[in-house]
Structure formats: structure tokens, C-alpha cells
Amino acid sequence: xxxxxxxxxxxxxxxxxxxxxxxxxxxxxxxxxxxxxxxxxxxxxxxxxxxxxxxxxxxxxxxxxxxxxxxxxxxxxxxxxxxxxxxxxxxxxxxxxxxxxxxxxxxxxxxxxxxxxxxxxxxxxxxxxxxxxxxxxxxxxxxxxxxxxxxxxxxxxxxxxxxxxxxxxxxxxxxxxxxxxxxxxxxxxxxxxxxxxxxxxxxxxxxxxxxxxxxxxxxxxxxxxxxxxxxxxxxxxxxxxxxxxxxxxxxxxxxxxxxxxxxxxxxxxxxxxxxxxxxxxxxxxxxxxxxxxxxxxxxxxxxxx
Amino acid sequence: xxxxxxxxxxxxxxxxxxxxxxxxxxxxxxxxxxxxxxxxxxxxxxxxxxxxxxxxxxxxxxxxxxxxxxxxxxxxxxxxxxxxxxxxxxxxxxxxxxxxxxxxxxxxxxxxxxxxxxxxxxxxxxxxxxxxxxxxxxxxxxxxxxxxxxxxxxxxxxxxxxxxxxxxxxxxxxxxxxxxxxxxxxxxxxxxxxxxxxxxxxxxxxxxxxxxxxxxxxxxxxxxxxxxxxxxxxxxxxxxxxxxxxxxxxxxxxxxxxxxxxxxxxxxxxxxxxxxxxxxxxxxxxxxxxxxxxxxxxxxxxxxxxxxxxxxxxxxxxxxxxxxxxxxxxxxxxxxxxxxxxxxxxxxxxxxxxxxxxxxxxxxxxxxxxxxxxxxxxxxxxxxxxxxxxxxxxxxxxxxxxxxxxxxxxxxxxxxxxxxxxxxxxxxxxxxxxxxxxxxxxxxxxxxxxxxxxxxxxxxxxxxxxxxxxxxxxxxxxxxxxxxxxxxxxxxxxxxxxxxxxxxxxxxxxxxxxxxxxxxxxxxxxxxxxxxxxxxxxxxxx
Numbered sequence: 025x026x027x028x029x030x031x032x033x034x035x036x037x038x039x040x041x042x043x044x045x046x047x048x049x050x051x052x053x054x055x056x057x058x059x060x061x062x063x064x065x066x067x068x069x070x071x072x073x074x075x076x077x078x079x080x081x082x083x084x085x086x087x088x089x090x091x092x093x094x095x096x097x098x099x100x101x102x103x104x105x106x107x108x109x110x111x112x113x114x115x116x117x118x119x120x121x122x123x124x125x126x127x128x129x130x131x132x133x134x135x136x137x138x139x140x141x142x143x144x145x146x147x148x149x150x151x152x153x154x155x156x157x158x159x160x161x162x163x164x165x166x167x168x169x170x171x172x173x174x175x176x177x178x179x180x181x182x183x184x185x186x187x188x189x190x191x192x193x194x195x196x197x198x199x200x201x202x203x204x205x206x207x208x209x210x211x212x213x214x215x216x217x218x219x220x221x222x223x224x225x226x227x228x229x230x231x232x233x234x235x236x237x238x239x240x241x242x243x244x245x246x247x248x249x250x251x252x253x254x255x256x257x258x259x260x261x262x263x264x265x266x267x268x269x270x271x272x273x274x275x276x277x278x279x280x281x282x283x284x285x286x287x288x289x290x291x292x293x294x295x296x297x298x299x300x301x302x303x304x305x306x307x308x309x310x311x312x313x314x315x316x317x318x319x320x321x322x323x324x325x326x327x328x329x
Numbered sequence: 330x331x332x333x334x335x336x337x338x339x340x341x342x343x344x345x346x347x348x349x350x351x352x353x354x355x356x357x358x359x360x361x362x363x364x365x366x367x368x369x370x371x372x373x374x375x376x377x378x379x380x381x382x383x384x385x386x387x388x389x390x391x392x393x394x395x396x397x398x399x400x401x402x403x404x405x406x407x408x409x410x411x412x413x414x415x416x417x418x419x420x421x422x423x424x425x426x427x428x429x430x431x432x433x434x435x436x437x438x439x440x441x442x443x444x445x446x447x448x449x450x451x452x453x454x455x456x457x458x459x460x461x462x463x464x465x466x467x468x469x470x471x472x473x474x475x476x477x478x479x480x481x482x483x484x485x486x487x488x489x490x491x492x493x494x495x496x497x498x499x500x501x502x503x504x505x506x507x508x509x510x511x512x513x514x515x516x517x518x519x520x521x522x523x524x525x526x527x528x529x530x531x532x533x534x535x536x537x538x539x540x541x542x543x544x545x546x547x548x549x550x551x552x553x554x555x556x557x558x559x560x561x562x563x564x565x566x567x568x569x570x571x572x573x574x575x576x577x578x579x580x581x582x583x584x585x586x587x588x589x590x591x592x593x594x595x596x597x598x599x600x601x602x603x604x605x606x607x608x609x610x611x612x613x614x615x616x617x618x619x620x621x622x623x624x625x626x627x628x629x630x631x632x633x634x635x636x637x638x639x640x641x642x643x644x645x646x647x648x649x650x651x652x653x654x655x656x657x658x659x660x661x662x663x664x665x666x667x668x669x670x671x672x673x674x675x676x677x678x679x680x681x682x683x684x685x686x687x688x689x690x691x692x693x694x695x696x697x698x699x700x701x702x703x704x705x706x707x708x709x710x711x712x713x714x715x716x717x718x719x720x721x722x723x724x725x726x727x728x729x730x731x732x733x734x735x736x737x738x739x740x741x742x743x744x745x746x747x748x749x750x751x752x753x754x755x756x757x758x759x760x761x762x763x764x765x766x767x768x769x770x771x772x773x774x775x776x777x778x779x780x781x782x783x784x785x786x787x788x789x790x791x792x793x794x795x796x797x798x799x800x801x802x803x804x805x806x807x808x809x810x811x812x813x814x815x816x817x818x819x820x821x822x823x824x825x826x827x828x829x830x831x832x833x834x835x836x837x838x839x840x841x842x843x844x845x846x847x848x849x850x851x852x853x854x855x856x857x858x859x860x861x862x863x864x865x866x867x868x869x870x871x
Binding site: 210211212214220221222229230234315316 | 687763
């Protein structure tokens with residue numbers, strides 16, 4: 025590397041362009057993000073477009089088999105026990121599912137990380153209090169907690185988000201605290217202290233960017249967990265109730281028909297798997313994109329073998 | 330019977346395939362080693378000095394590694410053509426190896442006795458015999474209390490003792506060749522001298538061939554018969570150690586020898602009657618019952634370099650941290666500009682951070698890997714808002730980078746894209762951004778190669794002249810201190826045992842400890858080193 029070449033500093037390309045270019049390089053992540061955009065689109069506009077079709081019963085089309093291309097396209101994935109088209113129901117259910125899952129994951133991520141940063145960077149006493157709180161939440165069966173809370177409060181989407189978020193907080197809290205305890209001893213944190221950097225600056229500028237990718241990876245894994253937890257709550261009758269629908273609930277509703285009509289559970293299950301998988305792939309890509317040491321993998325064209 | 334050499338490497342070329350294409354780790358390397366001889370392979374990081382040893386020991390992972398051509402003859406047989414099973418019979422038994430960092434090569438969950446015995450039992454020695462031999466070896470390498478220590482775990486030994494244990498392990502099966510990869514780099518100078526002496530004695534006893542891989546000309550001068558100098562994967566020079574030092578032919582060797590510290594003139598003192606910039610009065614730091622720093626008292630004048638030397642555990646880094654208030658001193662005072670650093674309230678301390686800055690030992694760790702060079706250097710301005718308006722940051726960063734000899738167009742790059750020496754320059758630029766008057770350098774050049782070290786020292790000296798900076802230079806490397814410092818403070822076990830002008834410390838040391846430190850440090854000239862060794866022998870006999 026020569027030090028003497030005096031090339032003018034090339035203006036860095038616009039950040040959005042840079043991100044898109046890096047996404048283009050990783051075709052798997054690109055496919056994942058396209059799928060996620062589609063899911064988000066369904067979640068926003070699905071109920072408005074397909075609400076009527078999804079709730080209209082058609083007893084002659086009960087448990088209609090999938091791939092019957094002679095029918096209307098909306099029935100291509102088959103019909104459910106009341107003859108409602110599965111495709112339409114999945115699209116409509118996307119809204120509740122994504123809202124609950126994303127809401128719970130984002131809330132627990134934010135609260136858990138904040139508490140974890142505090143626990144990791146302040147006095148031992150504060151840290152002890154926070155950690156014992158986390159222990160209490162962890163040692164309490166999460167489903168039982170949800171049952172009690174939702175029994176007392178009305179089972180609504182907001183309450184569901186709150187309950188699920190609380191039960192997932194310790195995961196982020198413990199991870200971020202452990203990471204902070206390690207990162208705060210690194211030399212560049214000391215270097216910042218020597219320069220007189222404030223605690224806020226050290227935490228947000230130096231520690232958080234190192235910890236963040238790990239937390240996002242956990243969050244994407246948690247997404248699937250929360251979707252399934254939500255369906256078990258619905259199953260117990262304290263989550264979201266019919267006629268409202270979610271993917272998890274559709275899986276649960278299809279359970280009695282598994283031997284005769286597998287598609288009732290299969291398609292919503294597929295939606296859950298694909299969404300989580302896409303999130304995972306995307307978080308993987310993001311981990312690489314955020315790390316300057318790894319970023320070249322997305323910036324150079326892959327060599328032909 | 331031995332027509333050829335004990336070990337001979339002929340025309341060895343090794344490539345490593347990386348994402349950025351093939352890297353030629355070594356190209357066409359040839360050398361040989363005879364019984365009872367010490368051959369040193371000398372080179373800086375990235376020179377490929379360890380690669381041929383790895384090829385001998387079958388430690389190169391293929392892929393990504395790829396042995397392109399060449400042969401490695403051990404007693405006339407090519408080990409590269411042997412089966413893995415045959416090579417395992419050779420490794421450990423006939424050819425043994427010791428490494429730089431003994432802690433990471435000893436398994437923490439087994440006793441050291443078990444680990445030494447294991448080398449023997451895997452090669453078919455009975456348990457009882459192995460244990461007897463282990464005790465014998467531990468005594469031989471100088472482990473005190475070996476009868477009970479055989480059942481101790483690695484963490485219960487000091488760094489020097491661990492290296493002795495590694496040597497014991499390597500010698501368990503009386504190998505014909507011992508390969509030592511930077512065996513003393515992680516150790517203190519006095520311990521280094523002991524280990525090298527031990528290796529030499531053992532070699533005389535067993536008649537093994539010793540292959541020493543090192544970056545340190547002093548180590549070469551101390552033990553090597555012949556030396557192979559490597560640079561970027563090629564051998565640039567071979568010859569007897571004395572000859573290569575006296576008459577280097579290749580420009581690289583010449584550069585390397587001239588870069589070795591400890592041979593230039595010493596700086597004169599700055600004179601008296603100047604008001605000190607920093608006046609440290611009896612500063613102490615206690616961790617529980619352990620007194621890490623015991624009443625350190627010294628001064629630093631404006632424009633002066635004060636070196637603090639001592640071995641690991643001497644409290645020199647604790648002193649630096651106490652002065653920067655990264656840890657709170659237990660007692661004592663430190664006056665900077667007649668204000669006491671120790672009792673200063675946070676607000677004043679914040680202001681003072683601009684005047685006292687620090688450069689850390691390892692630039693790889695002291696630079697945030699997720700920040701660009703521009704962000705790293707300009708952080709100073711973001712923290713101390715009143716220095717510069719934001720629109721002038723970029724110009725100033727450019728200026729600072731040029732001042733430390735870096736290309737300003739690299740400011741959008743990240744630390745990992747630079748070499749070690751360049752990273753340390755970035756760290757210096759960051760320290761300079763606040764326009765400090767005093768920079769504390771904590772082993773700031775110890776992690777760098779000799780030639781890079783010389784460059785960084787030259788840079789620091791130039792900056793001192795231009796900006797009238799003071800340095801508190803913490804180091805364990807005496808030759809470096811001899812070249813760079815005005816005054817020297819010698820520390821041992823938390824206490825200052827001696828301080829004075831550099832000339833006085835090196836030419837007329839008063840404390841015994843200072844004398845033993847100076848005696849243990851290695852001179853790059855084999856003849857000087859031979860003389861010193863003779864003196865040591867005499868003293869031991871007396």
C-alpha cells in the first residue's frame with residue numbers, strides 16, 4: 025500500500041445507493057428482502073382488499089384441495105373447513121400476525137437492550153437489581169404469565185404485544201449485558217475515555233454498534249417464537265379470537281384435519297417459515313454489511329470459479 | 330552415514346489462496362540445519378519466516394495453503410511425500426516445536442504433568458516411566474518444587490515457567506530437532522535471557538539442531554550460529570550471525586540492522602531550572618491488599634521525554650492509568666500546571682483531557698473497528714466542541730494525517746485496511762487532534778516490527794521538536810529507551826528503584842535491578858553479545 029499516491033478523495037456514493045448495491049450482490053438476501061416487502065404489502069393492504077372473500081363461507085367448497093386450477097385463482101391453495109379460500113385468509117392474517125410479532129419483538133428488543141446497556145455499564149448495584157428482575161421473569165413460565173395477565177386484561181392486540189414483549193425481554197437483556205461487559209474493557213473504549221467522551225457517547229457510539237448485530241440476529245430468531253407463542257395463546261382462548269385471524273391460529277385450526285386435509289395447517293405454517301427464514305437471511309446479510317472488516321465481501325464481484 | 334544435513338529445505342514455495350487471489354507466502358526457500366547447530370530465521374511480520382517451519386511440522390492447512398514445489402529432507406527422506414501417519418511418528422518424537430505464547434498451547438483443564446506425560450505415552454512409553462521422566466525434565470528446565478508442581482495446572486505458573494514447561498514437553502522424547510517459534514517474545518528481558526541460556530545448555534547436552542524463528546536481532550546475536558534473513562517470502566541473505574551483522578550485503582538486511590535501537594547517541598538532559606509540566610508526588614494505588622503502585626514521585630519537563638521502564642507487573646501501566654484518572658489513585662498528588670490531577674473535579678478534568686493524551690500499545694485494539702479513520706480522528710472535535718467548527722473538521726483531519734505521514738485520501742477507510750505501523754500513526758493523529766502538551770505512550774511501539782518501530786520513533790521525535798510535546802514513554806525495551814528518552818525512571822514491583830538522565834542510567838546504573846535489566850537486554854552485535862556472555866559466565870563461576 026503506497027502512501028504517496030495523491031488521488032483526491034472520491035465522494036462516497038449516496039448511502040441508499042450503497043445499500044442497494046450491496047443487496048444486489050447477495051442474491052439470497054435480495055430474494056429474502058423482496059419476499060419481506062411482499063409480506064409487508066399484504067399486511068398493510070391485505071385486509072382492505074380481501075377481507076370479504078376471506079370471511080365468506082362456502083360450504084360446498086369445504087376443505088377444497090389445493091392446485092385445482094379449474095377454480096378461481098384465490099382457491100389455488102385450497103379452502104378451509106368452512107370453504108374459505110386459504111390464500112385470501114393468509115394474506116388477510118398477515119396484518120395481525122406481523123403486527124403482534126413485530127410489535128412484541130421490537131418492544132422487547134428496545135427495552136431489553138436499554139436495560140442491558142444500563143446493567144452492563146453502571147454500578148454493580150443497579151446491575152444487580154436489573155438482573156434479578158430478569159431472573160424473576162425468566163423463572164416464571166411465560167405462558168402462565170400471559171394467561172394471568174390476559175385473563176385480567178381484555179385480550180386485545182396491544183395487550184398481547186405487551187405480554188409477549190415482557191416475556192422476551194430477558195433474552196436481549198442478558199445478551200446485551202454480557203456483550204457490554206466485554207466490549208467496555210476494550211482498548212478503544214479506554215481511548216475514548218481518555219479523550220473525555222461522555223458515558224452516553226461511549227455507550228451509543230462505541231459499544232452499541234458492536235453489540236447491535238448480535239441482538240438483531242437474536243431478534244429475527246425470536247420472530248418465529250413469538251408467532252407461535254401468539255398462536256398457543258389464541259388456542260387457549262386468550263389471544264386473538266375469531267373472526268380475527270393470524271397464521272398461528274390458522275395452523276392451530278387446521279390441526280384436527282391434518283390427516284384428511286394437510287393444506288389447512290401447511291400453507292400458514294409455510295408462511296411462518298418463509299417469513300422467519302427471510303428475516304434470518306436478511307439479518308445475516310446485514311451483519312456483513314454493517315461490519316467494515318467483512319463488507320468487502322459484498323462490494324467486490326464474486327470470482328468465477 | 331550422514332552425508333547430507335540433518336534437515337534440509339530445498340526450493341520450498343507455499344501459496345495461500347485467499348478471496349483476493351493467491352498470496353505467495355514463501356518462494357523458493359532453501360536452508361539446512363545440522364546436528365548441534367543453531368540456525369535462526371530472521372524476519373519481520375509477514376516475511377514468511379514461520380511458513381517453512383509449519384511445512385515441516387505439517388501445520389499448513391491445505392486448502393487454503395498449497396505447497397507448490399520443493400522438498401523437506403529429514404535425514405535424507407522427504408517428509409512432504411510421507412503419509413500423515415509417518416509424519417505423526419516424526420512430529421514430537423524426532424522434531425519438536427515450542428511456540429510464542431505458552432499459555433495458549435497448554436490445555437488449562439489438565440495438569441502440566443499429565444500434558445508432558447501425554448507426549449511420551451502417545452509414543453508408547455509406559456505411564457510410570459513417563460512420570461519419572463517428567464519429573465526429571467521439570468527439574469532439568471528449572472521448575473522449583475517440581476515434585477508437587479507436576480500436579481499443578483498451567484495458570485499456577487508464571488509466563489517464564491510456562492515456557493520452561495513447553496520446553497520440557499518438547500524435549501520429552503529427546504528430539505533431534507527443536508523448532509522454537511519466537512520462544513521469548515512474550516517474556517520479560519531477564520526471563521528471556523534465562524530461557525535462551527537454558528535452550529543453549531540443553532542443546533549442548535543433547536546435540537540437537539535448534540531452529541529459531543525470531544524477529545529480534547538481539548536473540549540472533551545471543552544464540553545463533555548461522556542466520557537466514559527473510560523478507561516478503563524470500564531469503565535475502567544467509568551466513569554466520571557475526572558475518573551478516575558485520576557485512577550485510579542485501580539492502581533489506583542493512584536497513585534492518587540500522588533500524589535496531591540502542592546503537593545511536595543518547596540525548597542530553599534538558600537542563601535545570603525549568604518549571605516541570607507534570608509533577609507527580611508520591612502516587613500510590615492499592616488493589617485490595619496488593620500495592621500495585623508505591624509512592625511514585627517524578628517530574629516531566631516541557632518538551633522532555635521521560636521513559637518509565639520495568640518488567641511486567643512493575644506497575645508502569647497502573648501509573649499511566651492513575652495519571653489519566655482511568656483508575657482512581659489511593660493516595661498522592663500529581664500537579665499539572667500547579668493543579669492537582671488527583672483531586673480535580675470532573676469538569677476541570679474534562680478540560681484537562683485536551684492537554685494530556687495517550688497512545689496505546691496495540692493499535693489494532695485501540696481503534697474502533699467500526700469507525701472510519703475520519704470518524705476516529707474527528708471524534709476529538711465532537712467531544713470537545715469548542716476546538717473547531719464542524720465545517721473545518723475535514724481540513725484539520727487531513728492536516729493531522731499528513732502530519733503523521735499518512736495519505737489524507739485514506740480518511741474514509743477503516744482501521745483494518747492499514748498495516749500495524751500505519752494504525753499506530755492513526756492513533757497518534759487522534760492523540761494530536763486535541764493539541765495536547767503531554768502524550769503518555771503505553772508501550773506504544775512494542776507491538777511493531779523493528780523497522781516500523783524506528784519510523785514511529787522518528788515521527789514522535791519530529792513531532793516533539795515541532796510541537797514542543799512532552800512524552801511519558803512507558804516501555805520494557807531498554808535499547809529503545811536509550812535512543813529516545815531524556816530521562817529514565819526504573820520501576821520494579823510497584824516502586825521506583827532508580828531515576829536519572831538517560832546517560833547516567835545506562836552508563837553508571839546504581840540499583841542492582843537496573844544493572845540486571847541492562848545486562849539482560851540483548852545487543853544486536855554478536856561480538857558484543859559474546860563478550861557479555863563471557864562476563865556472565867565469569868560472574869556465575871565466581
